[in-house]
Amino acid sequence: MGVYSSKIVKIGEQAHLFLEEGIVVFFGDNAPEELQDVAVVHELKEVTGEIVVGTTINLSNEELTVTAVGPVANENFVNLGHLVLKLDSSTEAALPGDVNCSFSNKPEVKVDDTIEIN
Amino acid sequence: MAEYKKVKIERGPGGWGGPLEVKPTDEKKYVVCITGGGIHPVAQKIADMTGAEPFDGFKSSPEGGFKAMACAVIDCGGTARIGVYPMKGVPTIDIHDTSPAGPLAQFIREENFVSGVGEDQITEI
Numbered sequence: 001m002g003v004y005s006s007k008i009v010k011i012g013e014q015a016h017l018f019l020e021e022g023i024v025v026f027f028g029d030n031a032p033e034e035l036q037d038v039a040v041v042h043e044l045k046e047v048t049g050e051i052v053v054g055t056t057i058n059l060s061n062e063e064l065t066v067t068a069v070g071p072v073a074n075e076n077f078v079n080l081g082h083l084v085l086k087l088d089s090s091t092e093a094a095l096p097g098d099v100n101c102s103f104s105n106k107p108e109v110k111v112d113d114t115i116e117i118n
Numbered sequence: 119m120a121e122y123k124k125v126k127i128e129r130g131p132g133g134w135g136g137p138l139e140v141k142p143t144d145e146k147k148y149v150v151c152i153t154g155g156g157i158h159p160v161a162q163k164i165a166d167m168t169g170a171e172p173f174d175g176f177k178s179s180p181e182g183g184f185k186a187m188a189c190a191v192i193d194c195g196g197t198a199r200i201g202v203y204p205m206k207g208v209p210t211i212d213i214h215d216t217s218p219a220g221p222l223a224q225f226i227r228e229e230n231f232v233s234g235v236g237e238d239q240i241t242e243i
Contacts, residue, residue: 017221018197025198032152032179034202038222072195072214079154080176084197096214097195 003049003117004077008060008109010041022088024059024109028081035082040109044081050074051099051117057085060113064101068093120144122169126243127189132215133234135227139243140209142170142188150175152203153193153213160213161191163237184208196220204230211235 009029014037018025027035028044051074055066064085070093076082082097089102107113124141142149149168151161152175165172170188173180180186190203191211201222203210210226212233218226232239 021221023197023220027198030176032175034184034206035152035199038198038202070195072193076154076193076195082154082198084195095196095216095219097197 003051003055004045004047005116006042006045006114008040008111008113008115009043010036011109011111012037012039012041014038015040019109022086022106024083024085024087024107026081026083026085026115031080031082042081042115047078047081049117051077051083056118057101058114058116058118059085060107060109060115062103062105062107064103064107066099067091067102068098068100070096070098072096073099120147120169122147123167124243125164125167126241127164127211127232127235128239128241129232130215130234130236130239133212133232133239134215134217135230136232138189138209138211138230138232140164140168140189142168145182146186146188147171148173148180148187149189149191150180150187150208151191152176152199153191158191158193158213159237160211160235160240163240164189164191164211167240167242198222200231200233201225 027039
């Protein structure tokens with residue numbers, strides 16, 4: 001059984017500030033407006049597992065592989081639907097909420113795209 | 119008119135920024151907690167000591183929006199919330215050990231942000 005599966009319902013007005021730096025900030029659609037503004041907003045579903053090194057994330061039909069997980073990343077995801085993907089292939093999470101990922105092609109995230117975490 | 123008291127909030131052993139002094143007013147009377155899972159003990163303690171009202175900012179927004187926030191308590195992992203509330207002019211308290219990073223780092227200063235905060239870092243002045 002996968003960890004998470006949902007679809008993108010909104011791209012916040014300022015999400016591009018992060019996307020341009022290879023950072024995808026997710027918040028669930030229950031998050032306050034000021035956080036949705038900087039986020040890729042997904043339809044909030046139940047999280048049914050833990051993200052670990054080696055977990056694969058399919059985002060907008062591109063496959064990412066998790067290379068590092070910060071100590072508060074899973075807690076934030078379960079509690080808030082909040083996930084921060086850093087597309088930098090780093091094997092050390094620089095910040096406690098980071099989930100670092102390697103990738104072949106950078107995902108171009110749009111509304112109605114899907115995110116699957118396995 | 120409610121009576122409000124001032125508290126000092128210092129950085130924890132691994133934290134950054136501050137100290138912040140928070141004193142609510144009738145206009146800024148909410149300690150807004152954006153951590154998920156209800157009111158965090160740090161937010162509750164600030165509210166109890168100052169006479170402010172704790173408010174779960176993940177469930178709804180307080181009347182008056184950012185202007186009504188005496189401070190925001192977050193459990194940010196370092197990228198997003200760390201910058202959003204300072205950018206909106208709200209003194210921000212992170213319970214995790216973080217320092218300015220990410221695209222919004224320019225908004226995060228020692229005067230509006232303190233991290234690594236636990237209940238021990240809050241004192242009455």
